[in-house]
Amino acid sequence: MITVVPSRTPSSFPVPEFGRNADGLTVARIGDAAYAMIPTADSRYYLGSRWRLSKPLSDWKRSDFYGHGGDVADEAAFHAFVQEQAEHQGEKVTLGRQEFLAHASTPWGPSQGAVRYGEGVVFHSTPGHGGFHLTADRNARVHPLLRAAGGWYEEDAAWAAVATAWPNLFTGLERRQAEETLRHSWPDAWEAIHGRALKPGESRTRDGEAFARDHASDWVVISAIYSDQHRGFAEVIATRGGRRDPQSEERRFLVPSGEYKAGAFGFVIDEARHAVYDGPSSFISWRGRAGG
Numbered sequence: 536m537i538t539v540v541p542s543r544t545p546s547s548f549p550v551p552e553f554g555r556n557a558d559g560l561t562v563a564r565i566g567d568a569a570y571a572m573i574p575t576a577d578s579r580y581y582l583g584s585r586w587r588l589s590k591p592l593s594d595w596k597r598s599d600f601y602g603h604g605g606d607v608a609d610e611a612a613f614h615a616f617v618q619e620q621a622e623h624q625g626e627k628v629t630l631g632r633q634e635f636l637a638h639a640s641t642p643w644g645p646s647q648g649a650v651r652y653g654e655g656v657v658f659h660s661t662p663g664h665g666g667f668h669l670t671a672d673r674n675a676r677v678h679p680l681l682r683a684a685g686g687w688y689e690e691d692a693a694w695a696a697v698a699t700a701w702p703n704l705f706t707g708l709e710r711r712q713a714e715e716t717l718r719h720s721w722p723d724a725w726e727a728i729h730g731r732a733l734k735p736g737e738s739r740t741r742d743g744e745a746f747a748r749d750h751a752s753d754w755v756v757i758s759a760i761y762s763d764q765h766r767g768f769a770e771v772i773a774t775r776g777g778r779r780d781p782q783s784e785e786r787r788f789l790v791p792s793g794e795y796k797a798g799a800f801g802f803v804i805d806e807a808r809h810a811v812y813d814g815p816s817s818f819i820s821w822r823g824r825a826g827g
């Protein structure tokens with residue numbers, strides 16, 4: 536059965552359709568965009584996507600979806616994502632962005648298409664990449680900690696500087712994504728703009744800096760492999776603080792395989808529990824060294 540969910544946005548915005556496909560998957564459509572909640576082998580779900588899937592939702596198949604949009608926790612999260620995308624599409628229409636051909640050179644090659652977000656704020660697409668260009672007066676509004684001298688901002692992360700300087704040209708979803716990008720990639724700028732320090736868990740960069748300070752003297756794993764010599768253990772190579780420069784002393788340890796998880800910033804050796812290992816190595820690069 537297909538259900539149409541009332542939108543919380545103006546009536547001109549697209550209304551998402553939800554339903555079940557031929558395989559029993561939860562699916563949705565917003566205009567030309569199609570989405571599916573696809574199960575994985577470990578009983579989780581990921582977001583599948585497809586463009587211009589015109590047949591009825593009930594006829595869709597798992598094989599129709601080739602995009603991978605990351606993990607989806609449950610149906611509530613799937614519905615929330617689709618609703619957010621519908622609002623995003625609607626807001627883009629109201630913003631009135633204009634597509635045009637621009638004969639321009641960019642840091643990523645010749646422009647193959649452009650979108651004018653506003654006066655002096657243009658996004659350029661190229662065969663391999665893309666990004667924004669701001670005129671000098673528009674670029675002057677970008678925060679000094681984020682400002683690029685030439686006014687070019689690539690699409691992977693630096694675009695967040697443009698959305699932060701000119702939020703009225705971006706959708707709510709884009710503004711949230713830009714804020715998240717700043718927190719994780721440019722925490723100094725985020726703190727300067729918001730006037731407060733980021734808390735633990737709010738920024739990957741800040742958390743990584745804290746991890747490095749807290750474990751500067753600890754043995755942190757830089758490489759790991761299942762041990763051929765000791766079943767049920769991982770053989771790991773560690774350095775002080777996880778440093779990777781050639782001058783750093785390296786040591787090997789044995790860690791129970793079920794316990795070893797790299798984590799976001801590295802696995803810290805517990806010298807009281809994880810034994811230093813000097814025996815034959817499963818690391819090809821270590822073989823031939825003394826004790827390996």
